[in-house]
Amino acid sequence: MGESTVAETVLLLVLIAVSLSLFWRRFGPVLRIIRESRAEPGFELGQLGPRIGNFVWEVLLQAKVIRDRPLPGLAHAFVFWGFLAFGLVTLSHVAEGFHLHLMRNAGALGQLYSGFVALWAIAVAISISGLFWRRFVTRPRWLGNVSVESGVIAGLIFLLMLTYLLRFTVVEGSIFGKANWWAHTLALLIFLPLIPHTKHLHLLLSPAAIFAKRQGFSQIPHLSGDEDVGLVARADVTNIDALQAFSCVECGRCTEQCPAFNTGKVLNPKQVILGLRDYLRDGNTSEPIVGVHVLEEAIFQCTTCGGCEESCPVGIQHLPVIIGLRRGRVNTGEWEDSYGTKLFLTLEKNGNSLGFAASERTKFIERAALPIWDGSQEYCLWLGCMGAYDPKGRDTIQSLARVLNHLGVTFGVLRKERCNGDPARRLGNDLLFGQLAESGVEGLQSAGVGPAQNMVSICPHCVRTLGTDWSEAGATFAIEHHTELLARFADRLPKPDGSIVYHDPCYLGRYRNVYDQPRSLLGNNLIEPGRTREKSFCCGAGGGMMFLGEEKGERVNLNRVKELVDTGAETVAAACPFCQSMFRDALGTVTDRPVKLLDIAQIIAAGLPSVLPSAPTI
Numbered sequence: 001m002g003e004s005t006v007a008e009t010v011l012l013l014v015l016i017a018v019s020l021s022l023f024w025r026r027f028g029p030v031l032r033i034i035r036e037s038r039a040e041p042g043f044e045l046g047q048l049g050p051r052i053g054n055f056v057w058e059v060l061l062q063a064k065v066i067r068d069r070p071l072p073g074l075a076h077a078f079v080f081w082g083f084l085a086f087g088l089v090t091l092s093h094v095a096e097g098f099h100l101h102l103m104r105n106a107g108a109l110g111q112l113y114s115g116f117v118a119l120w121a122i123a124v125a126i127s128i129s130g131l132f133w134r135r136f137v138t139r140p141r142w143l144g145n146v147s148v149e150s151g152v153i154a155g156l157i158f159l160l161m162l163t164y165l166l167r168f169t170v171v172e173g174s175i176f177g178k179a180n181w182w183a184h185t186l187a188l189l190i191f192l193p194l195i196p197h198t199k200h201l202h203l204l205l206s207p208a209a210i211f212a213k214r215q216g217f218s219q220i221p222h223l224s225g226d227e228d229v230g231l232v233a234r235a236d237v238t239n240i241d242a243l244q245a246f247s248c249v250e251c252g253r254c255t256e257q258c259p260a261f262n263t264g265k266v267l268n269p270k271q272v273i274l275g276l277r278d279y280l281r282d283g284n285t286s287e288p289i290v291g292v293h294v295l296e297e298a299i300f301q302c303t304t305c306g307g308c309e310e311s312c313p314v315g316i317q318h319l320p321v322i323i324g325l326r327r328g329r330v331n332t333g334e335w336e337d338s339y340g341t342k343l344f345l346t347l348e349k350n351g352n353s354l355g356f357a358a359s360e361r362t363k364f365i366e367r368a369a370l371p372i373w374d375g376s377q378e379y380c381l382w383l384g385c386m387g388a389y390d391p392k393g394r395d396t397i398q399s400l401a402r403v404l405n406h407l408g409v410t411f412g413v414l415r416k417e418r419c420n421g422d423p424a425r426r427l428g429n430d431l432l433f434g435q436l437a438e439s440g441v442e443g444l445q446s447a448g449v450g451p452a453q454n455m456v457s458i459c460p461h462c463v464r465t466l467g468t469d470w471s472e473a474g475a476t477f478a479i480e481h482h483t484e485l486l487a488r489f490a491d492r493l494p495k496p497d498g499s500i501v502y503h504d505p506c507y508l509g510r511y512r513n514v515y516d517q518p519r520s521l522l523g524n525n526l527i528e529p530g531r532t533r534e535k536s537f538c539c540g541a542g543g544g545m546m547f548l549g550e551e552k553g554e555r556v557n558l559n560r561v562k563e564l565v566d567t568g569a570e571t572v573a574a575a576c577p578f579c580q581s582m583f584r585d586a587l588g589t590v591t592d593r594p595v596k597l598l599d600i601a602q603i604i605a606a607g608l609p610s611v612l613p614s615a616p617t618i
């Protein structure tokens with residue numbers, strides 16, 4: 001800039017003060033809301049190693065952003081890295097207004113750094129132009145309405161880069177040099193207060209949100225006592241919920257993945273988070289969260305597939321919020337749904353979600369000649385509701401038994417079992433879940449199954465609930481999915497012929513990170529559908545949805561089965577009895593082709609050298 005006059009220095013001081021005060025006027029209340037929210041029950045900022053690792057991966061390296069959307073992700077990463085590189089030159093730029101020439105005084109090093117930042121300025125200018133084009137011209141539908149603020153921010157960033165680069169071409173102290181310096185300064189001082197007024201608040205909060213997020217996937221916080229019924233009003237929002245709500249960058253990645261949104265339902269996970277944020281901003285402490293800001297219909301359309309949580313680049317955990325809101329409605333008796341009521345009554349009365357008498361389970365065990373668990377076997381085989389009562393679930397259990405016998409792995413089933421409470425848990429009925437979980441823990445303990453005893457299940461929902469959610473009832477168990485067990489014996493098992501398309505169940509993939517084990521059992525003719533592994537598309541059954549009423553919009557199972565069938569595969573391989581049930585309902589509607597639908601245990605059993613029941617064809 002050359003030397004500034006006294007008037008210029010005073011003007012600069014005034015503008016900085018205005019900019020900072022406008023910034024704080026918005027940012028201060030946000031910090032207060034987060035600070036004054038109640039502490040998250042059971043939350044500890046422990047496990048610093050994984051937290052730091054995650055911070056480096058997701059914040060500093062921007063790996064998740066790039067992985068999910070390579071081109072826009074890289075553009076975003078360049079803007080972020082450019083901002084980091086600009087830190088020092090921005091300080092030096094403002095200092096020039098006060099006759100301090102930090103870069104110039106740093107000699108060759110300062111010159112080198114200025115040149116280095118110039119390269120970043122070019123990268124940022126190109127990247128922000130690309131992001132602007134995407135947001136305002138191509139406009140993917142999950143980005144939602146375009147905001148003028150985003151355009152202004154993009155324009156200011158571009159101006160900052162341009163004016164930085166121009167300083168290398170203008171003579172210092174000349175009229176153009178001064179004009180350029182002031183243009184850069186004004187862009188900076190307008191940009192600062194816009195940060196907390198726009199979605200760019202994530203620049204300040206998302207590093208903290210990523211560092212402090214709850215460890216583990218879809219962690220539903222324990223209730224903190226009898227008074228705690230879930231998320232009802234302001235007093236129930238935790239500081240982690242609030243921090244995450246204000247960190248949303250409105251990118252729509254969660255919406256893009258959501259099976260409910262993609263099949264025409266009301267639910268939009270981004271709007272759930274923004275609804276919570278608006279609720280907190282409104283500051284009406286007595287008003288319930290569900291109502292104006294978040295629709296009840298939306299939260300009860302969630303399949304708890306976790307696609308939103310998995311894809312969020314700033315660590316927002318939607319499921320604790322969605323299930324917290326369900327808890328608030330169900331535990332206070334506000335939720336009225338005839339299917340939900342029927343399910344809860346069935347679970348209470350029959351102890352299973354399908355409404356059968358427990359004696360039907362005993363008869364099946366006897367008919368199938370399943371060995372009873374006596375403590376001497378290697379594995380306790382948990383049947384679950386589907387394995388005990390559903391005809392195809394029973395086929396899967398019998399197939400698994402044949403495979404385990406073939407391998408010489410010993411196992412036994414419990415004489416009695418009740419539903420583990422998964423649908424009650426995900427629908428927010430804590431009282432019922434608590435009863436089922438406690439009776440399940442007692443049942444296992446009285447059968448001599450300890451916490452370290454190997455258990456196996458054909459159902460990823462059972463694996464998750466016994467292995468994680470039962471901690472709320474005082475104990476968890478070392479249970480794994482049958483594909484994890486069988487994968488350890490893959491070289492001793494027959495590989496199937498014919499083409500197979502595998503569907504990743506949400507509760508096995510996203511919830512348990514088990515992707516390779518099922519594939520290792522399916523041979524070389526495996527076909528991947530378009531949406532696969534972490535980006536798999538839900539079958540529509542989770543979160544209690546299998547038991548609720550008619551879906552609005554397109555059915556989720558039809559959407560998914562169509563994609564699986566369109567691969568041309570002869571067999572659809574499932575690894576969850578709920579997925580299998582949903583696909584069974586949908587297959588006949590989407591194709592006339594005789595596509596086989598089998599669990600992986602059934603596929604393997606069909607290749608064993610003994611007489612086997614013929615594979616069901618839909």
Ligand code: SF4
Nearest residue numbers: 258302303305306308
């Ligand atoms: S968990 Fe799945 S269904 Fe529920 S909001 Fe997230 S993406 Fe949508």
Ligand code: SF4
Nearest residue numbers: 248249251252254312
């Ligand atoms: S919640 Fe996460 S994924 Fe969804 S819009 Fe906000 S930042 Fe993007």
